[in-house]
Amino acid sequence: MSKQRSNVLIGQSGGPTAVINQTLVGLIETALDSGKVGRVLGTVHGIRGLLEGRLVDLGRESRAHLEKVANTPCAALRSVRKKPTADECAAVLDALVKNDVRYFFYIGGNDSAETAHLLNELAVAKGYELALFHCPKTIDNDLRQNDHCPGYGSAARFVAQAFQGDEMDNRSLAGVKIDVVMGRHAGWLTAASALARDHADAGPHLIYLPERDFDLDRFAADVERVYTKLGRCLVAVSEGIHGPGGKLLFEVKERDSHGNAQLSGSGALGDFLAAEVKQRLGAKLRVRADTFGYLQRSFPGAVSPVDASEAREVGRRAMAEALSGRRAHGSLALQRAPGPVYAPHYEVVELKSVAKETRHMGPEHLAGDEGVTEAFLDYVRPLVGPLEPMARLSDFPA
Amino acid sequence: MSKQRSNVLIGQSGGPTAVINQTLVGLIETALDSGKVGRVLGTVHGIRGLLEGRLVDLGRESRAHLEKVANTPCAALRSVRKKPTADECAAVLDALVKNDVRYFFYIGGNDSAETAHLLNELAVAKGYELALFHCPKTIDNDLRQNDHCPGYGSAARFVAQAFQGDEMDNRSLAGVKIDVVMGRHAGWLTAASALARDHADAGPHLIYLPERDFDLDRFAADVERVYTKLGRCLVAVSEGIHGPGGKLLFEVKERDSHGNAQLSGSGALGDFLAAEVKQRLGAKLRVRADTFGYLQRSFPGAVSPVDASEAREVGRRAMAEALSGRRAHGSLALQRAPGPVYAPHYEVVELKSVAKETRHMGPEHLAGDEGVTEAFLDYVRPLVGPLEPMARLSDFPA
Numbered sequence: 001m002s003k004q005r006s007n008v009l010i011g012q013s014g015g016p017t018a019v020i021n022q023t024l025v026g027l028i029e030t031a032l033d034s035g036k037v038g039r040v041l042g043t044v045h046g047i048r049g050l051l052e053g054r055l056v057d058l059g060r061e062s063r064a065h066l067e068k069v070a071n072t073p074c075a076a077l078r079s080v081r082k083k084p085t086a087d088e089c090a091a092v093l094d095a096l097v098k099n100d101v102r103y104f105f106y107i108g109g110n111d112s113a114e115t116a117h118l119l120n121e122l123a124v125a126k127g128y129e130l131a132l133f134h135c136p137k138t139i140d141n142d143l144r145q146n147d148h149c150p151g152y153g154s155a156a157r158f159v160a161q162a163f164q165g166d167e168m169d170n171r172s173l174a175g176v177k178i179d180v181v182m183g184r185h186a187g188w189l190t191a192a193s194a195l196a197r198d199h200a201d202a203g204p205h206l207i208y209l210p211e212r213d214f215d216l217d218r219f220a221a222d223v224e225r226v227y228t229k230l231g232r233c234l235v236a237v238s239e240g241i242h243g244p245g246g247k248l249l250f251e252v253k254e255r256d257s258h259g260n261a262q263l264s265g266s267g268a269l270g271d272f273l274a275a276e277v278k279q280r281l282g283a284k285l286r287v288r289a290d291t292f293g294y295l296q297r298s299f300p301g302a303v304s305p306v307d308a309s310e311a312r313e314v315g316r317r318a319m320a321e322a323l324s325g326r327r328a329h330g331s332l333a334l335q336r337a338p339g340p341v342y343a344p345h346y347e348v349v350e351l352k353s354v355a356k357e358t359r360h361m362g363p364e365h366l367a368g369d370e371g372v373t374e375a376f377l378d379y380v381r382p383l384v385g386p387l388e389p390m391a392r393l394s395d396f397p398a
Numbered sequence: 399m400s401k402q403r404s405n406v407l408i409g410q411s412g413g414p415t416a417v418i419n420q421t422l423v424g425l426i427e428t429a430l431d432s433g434k435v436g437r438v439l440g441t442v443h444g445i446r447g448l449l450e451g452r453l454v455d456l457g458r459e460s461r462a463h464l465e466k467v468a469n470t471p472c473a474a475l476r477s478v479r480k481k482p483t484a485d486e487c488a489a490v491l492d493a494l495v496k497n498d499v500r501y502f503f504y505i506g507g508n509d510s511a512e513t514a515h516l517l518n519e520l521a522v523a524k525g526y527e528l529a530l531f532h533c534p535k536t537i538d539n540d541l542r543q544n545d546h547c548p549g550y551g552s553a554a555r556f557v558a559q560a561f562q563g564d565e566m567d568n569r570s571l572a573g574v575k576i577d578v579v580m581g582r583h584a585g586w587l588t589a590a591s592a593l594a595r596d597h598a599d600a601g602p603h604l605i606y607l608p609e610r611d612f613d614l615d616r617f618a619a620d621v622e623r624v625y626t627k628l629g630r631c632l633v634a635v636s637e638g639i640h641g642p643g644g645k646l647l648f649e650v651k652e653r654d655s656h657g658n659a660q661l662s663g664s665g666a667l668g669d670f671l672a673a674e675v676k677q678r679l680g681a682k683l684r685v686r687a688d689t690f691g692y693l694q695r696s697f698p699g700a701v702s703p704v705d706a707s708e709a710r711e712v713g714r715r716a717m718a719e720a721l722s723g724r725r726a727h728g729s730l731a732l733q734r735a736p737g738p739v740y741a742p743h744y745e746v747v748e749l750k751s752v753a754k755e756t757r758h759m760g761p762e763h764l765a766g767d768e769g770v771t772e773a774f775l776d777y778v779r780p781l782v783g784p785l786e787p788m789a790r791l792s793d794f795p796a
Contacts, residue, residue, distance in 0.1 A: 016570045018563075041796050055796035068789035074566035076791045081571065099796075158699075165416075165696030168472035172414045173479065177663075177692075265575075265686025266672070267665010274664070288663025293688030294575075298563030300786055301556075301700050388698055391466035393474045398439050398453035398497075 003129060006102035007038040008319075010058065013046040013108035013115065014081060016074035017151025018158075018303050019311035020137045023107050024077065025070040026315020027135070028058050034323050037103065046080035046106070047115065050095040051088060070312065073298045075107075084115060089122050096123075096130065103131045103322050107315075109138035109149075113331055114355035120329045131322040134331040134351055135314050139297045141188035142358045145349045147336040150314055153307030153383035155182070155296045156192035162292060163196035164390050167203045167234055171392075174232035175286030176223055176277055179204070180270040182296050183238045185358040187211050189296065191365065191372045192380055193236035198390055203234025206370040210240035211361050214249070219273070220280045222370055227281070239269060239291075267291045304385045310334060310344050317346050342382035404500035405436040406717075408456065410535075411444040411506035411513065412479060414472035415549025416556075416701050417709035418535045421505050422475065423468040424713020425533070426456050432721050435501065444478035444504070445513065448493040449486060468710065471696045473505075482513060487520050494521075494528065501529045501720050505713075507536035507547075511729055512753035518727045529720040532729040532749055533712050537695045539586035540756045543747045545734040548712055551705030551781035553580070553694045554590035560690060561594035562788050565601045565632055569790075572630035573684030574621055574675055577602070578668040580694050581636045583756040585609050587694065589763065589770045590778055591634035596788055601632025604768040608638035609759050612647070617671070618678045620768055625679070637667060637689075665689045702783045708732060708742050715744050740780035 008031045012020060024042075031040045040059040043049035056077075061069070069076050084092060096104060106116045116134040123130040136143050139155035159181055170177045181190040187209025194207060205226045208214055226233040242248050249272065270289030277287050318332045330348040337343040365376040406429045410418060422440075429438045438457040441447035454475075459467070467474045482490060494502060504514045514532040521528040534541050537553035557579055568575045579588040585607025592605060603624045606612055624631040640646050647670065668687030675685050716730045728746040735741040763774035 012570075016567050039796070042791070044793070056791065057794040057796045058791070060794040061792055065789060065792070068787065069791060071786070072566060072789045073563050075570040076789075078572075079570040161699045162693050162697060165471050165698050166692055168470060169414050169692050169696040172410075172473040172477040174476075265688065266669055267687070267689050268669055271664055271666055271669075288692070289665070290663065290691030290693065291665050291689065292693070293690075294564055294567050294686070295560050295688065295690070295693070298567040299560060300563050300788070301559045388469070389466065390698070391463060391470045391474075393440070393454065393456070393467060394459055394463070395442070396455040396458040398437070398455045 003102035003131065004036065005038045006100050008040045008103040009043055009096065009099065009101040010041070010077065010105045011043040011046045011049070011107070012075035012077045012079050013106055013112035014079060015109070015139065016079060016297050017137050017139050018073040018154040018298065018300065019151055019308045020074065020107060021072055021076045022070045022308050022311035023135050023137060023150060023315035025066045026312040027105050027319045028066060029063070030316045030319035032059060036323050038100065041099065041101070042077045045078045046082065047084055047092050048080045048082060050092050055099065073300050083111065084118065089118055092119060093122055093126060093128060097128060102129060105133050105135060105318060107135040107137055109140065110143055110354060110356055110358065113351055117351040117355045120351055130328070132329040133318045133322050134354060135318050136332060136334060136354070137311070139189060140183050140186055142186040142360070143354055144357055144359045145331070145333040145354050146359070148334060148383055150307060150311035150334065151297070152188060153304035154302060155189055156380060157304045157384045158296050158299050158302040159189055159192045159292065160195035160384055160387055161302055163193040163204055163236065164387065167196050168390055170203060170232050170234045175288060176227060176233045176235070178235045178237055178270055178273050178289040180237050180239050180289065180291040182264055182292065183210065184240050185210055186360050187238050188361060190236050190238040191361065191376055192384065194372045194377060195380065195384060195387060199392065201230055204236040205230070205233050207236045207372060208238060208241050208370060209361065209366070210238050210242060211366060212369065213244045214241040215243070216276060218369065220277060223277055224281055237269070237273065239264060264293060304383060306383060306385055313346065321348050402434065403436045404498050406438045406501040407441055407494065407497065407499040408439070408475065408503045409441040409444045409447070409505070410473035410475045410477050411504055411510035412477060413507070413537065414477060414695050415535050415537050416471040416552040416696065416698065417549055417706045418472065418505060419470055419474045420468045420706050420709035421533050421535060421548060421713035423464045424710040425503050425717045426464060427461070428714045428717035430457055434721050436498065439497065439499070440475045443476045444480065445482055445490050446478045446480060448490050453497065471698050481509065482516065487516055490517060491520055491524060491526060495526060500527060503531050503533060503716060505533040505535050507538065508541055508752060508754055508756065511749060515749040515753045518749055528726070530727040531716045531720050532752060533716050534730060534732060534752070535709070537587060538581050538584055540584040540758070541752055542755055542757045543729065543731040543752050544757070546732060546781055548705060548709035548732065550586060551702035552700060553587055554778060555702045555782045556694050556697050556700040557587055557590045557690065558593035558782055558785055559700055561591040561602055561634065562785065565594050566788055568601060568630050568632045573686060574625060574631045574633070576633045576635055576668055576671050576687040578635050578637050578687065578689040580662055580690065581608065582638050583608055584758050585636050586759060588634050588636040589759065589774055590782065592770045592775060593778065593782060593785060597790065599628055602634040603628070603631050605634045605770060606636060606639050606768060607759065607764070608636050608640060609764060610767065611642045612639040613641070614674060616767065618675060621675055622679055635667070635671065637662060662691060702781060704781060704783055711742070711744065719746050
């Protein structure tokens with residue numbers, strides 16, 4: 001049976017990013033321009049929309065309107081956090097057959113890649129000819145096979161700008177300031193805070209990542225050392241920090257169907273660490289904690305142009321790959337071309353090679369107990385784009 | 399004794415804003431261009447620098463560097479939260495005399511205006527000829543005699559953009575989302591969240607301001623009503639909400655020397671409200687809380703151009719007024735020129751008329767129990783500047 005003129009279906013899944021709709025629009029425009037497919041459909045709230053019959057016709061959107069959607073943060077098709085059961089996978093496949101969908105694209109992180117992999121296995125087993133592609137997105141930057149992930153550059157830009165401003169704030173009104181940054185298992189986003197270090201004594205002075213075991217005593221000693229030296233201390237902490245064996249500092253009440261603990265959407269970790277610092281270093285110390293929260297993935301005013309353009313290109317290439325018929329399934333992977341000047345390079349890899357597992361920061365990126373290397377800064381700078389310099393007065397003596 | 403060729407001193411005080419250095423540079427450049435004064439000095443950390451002898455020479459900064467400082471958030475001279483005692487006021491005056499300072503400018507909020515007022519009273523009583531001016535700044539927008547305050551427009555822009563993004567986030571992954579916004583006594587900043595309402599069902603769906611008494615039962619009922627109707631609910635809450643008689647929902651441990659409770663730098667209020675919603679509406683409900691924190695006053699990427707330009711002009715006019723000799727003291731007040739097109743208008747008012755007390759939102763700005771009026775939106779729009787529209791898919795049925 002030929003796929004010619006059959007329908008395209010696109011879904012978005014997992015936590016939003018600021019550029020996730022660039023990928024969506026890249027897929028739509030490439031499908032429409034190809035003249036090879038039937039209708040271009042979207043499923044509302046990911047695979048849930050398929051199960052509930054909530055499909056929309058994306059081919060009827062005007063190109064001008066799609067461009068505005070591409071520049072709007074968070075899943076325009078709305079998202080879902082759902083690992084389908086075997087029964088649900090079967091129901092999803094039935095819905096694809098019923099809607100004559102032969103091209104299915106799932107934009108998401110490693111959990112979404114796992115869902116795509118499960119669906120693909122079932123389609124293959126049932127002999128249903130289906131082009132099934134995963135398009136990467138995650139502010140966590142933790143997808144295997146990728147040098148970096150669409151969505152990360154913009155979130156990292158937000159975090160870098162936030163620390164630029166908060167460094168000036170901490171310098172204005174001295175004290176200990178703890179900022180909690182997203183990143184469930186990997187420290188990529190928290191590490192981007194180091195871009196704010198534009199003076200010898202500029203913060204973040206300490207950076208705690210999930211790649212290392214966190215120790216409260218060492219943390220308190222680190223803060224005291226910096227505070228004693230500078231009279232202030234700005235700290236970047238990943239929400240995913242943990243003790244030996246992955247033990248979280250808190251008991252977490254909520255988990256999703258992929259088994260992920262709820263870490264975001266609460267100020268508890270920051271408040272806990274602030275209270276610890278006060279208790280150990282003195283109640284009179286000015287200690288504050290902020291948890292950057294969902295703004296990191298949704299703020300419309302801090303998009304990295306490189307990130308936006310790569311997210312668009314990922315969608316275009318995924319659709320072109322599917323329509324070419326070269327392979328029936330895969331995940332678009334965003335690599336870095338070799339050479340001294342930054343350029344992206346796109347590949348297609350196996351779905352299962354991206355699914356589930358987390359890509360951590362490596363030893364080349366981690367310096368000492370609480371820092372990052374120059375190699376990491378070189379890695380992240382082109383993804384974030386140029387930052388406005390923060391200017392201090394020269395403090396000429398009067 | 400003539401003030402001719404005597405020195406200028408500038409200090410910054412209170413919580414930072416994104417444009418507080420525009421005012422600083424407006425003062426410096428106008429003083430230098432006048433040819434009427436001796437040195438242009440700065441006191442590091444406000445009046446604390448005077449007491450500790452930490453003065454810097456601002457006249458030696460290059461104009462190009464000052465321009466970069468003007469575009470950098472948070473007090474370049476560093477700030478302080480300090481209400482001087484009578485002894486300290488006398489010591490400050492001694493330091494002014496010793497440094498031949500006859501022009502003193504204090505950039506800050508109502509607490510800083512109070513400090514300026516106290517110093518001025520003492521200078522008058524001692525017969526020390528001193529031009530003493532207060533320049534307004536506060537993201538809280540709560541200074542009397544002002545239509546709005548330098549710093550507010552940029553913070554309101556950050557809040558509006560944050561809610562634009564979080565509205566799309568809440569629409570992507572439905573649930574109850576509570577965002578806590580700065581504003582100790584007045585709701586101006588929290589109310590700016592309403593600028594994100596660009597669709598009939600767009601949030602924030604509920605807005606809680608300190609101008610009204612907060613009631614937990616009514617809050618929970620409001621959230622349930624919206625959630626039942628829309629399947630989601632985005633809530634804006636001021637950090638300063640309180641029950642009847644001003645009773646805070648929490649016991650607060652820290653207060654500064656002006657008597658202000660520490661509300662910011664903690665996620666406790668948001669977490670408390672989220673827990674209440676879960677307890678009352680069901681533990682399975684997806685409820686999240688973010689506290690925007692210091693980013694609201696320090697984020698470098700969300701400056702309102704109108705705000706930046708007005709903050710600069712406030713500094714220029716304060717210096718020009720002082721040098722004109724028309725009056726010996728006062729506070730620059732930012733008014734709105736009458737007429738259909740927005741334009742600022744600057745006045746000079748008495749120091750004590752700005753000091754201490756808070757300017758609240760009025761009945762013309764408050765709608766029902768949890769909203770704001772169109773009149774408020776008309777008020778705030780020109781201060782924030784144009785926002786990028788958030789585009790949704792049209793959801794054409796498949």
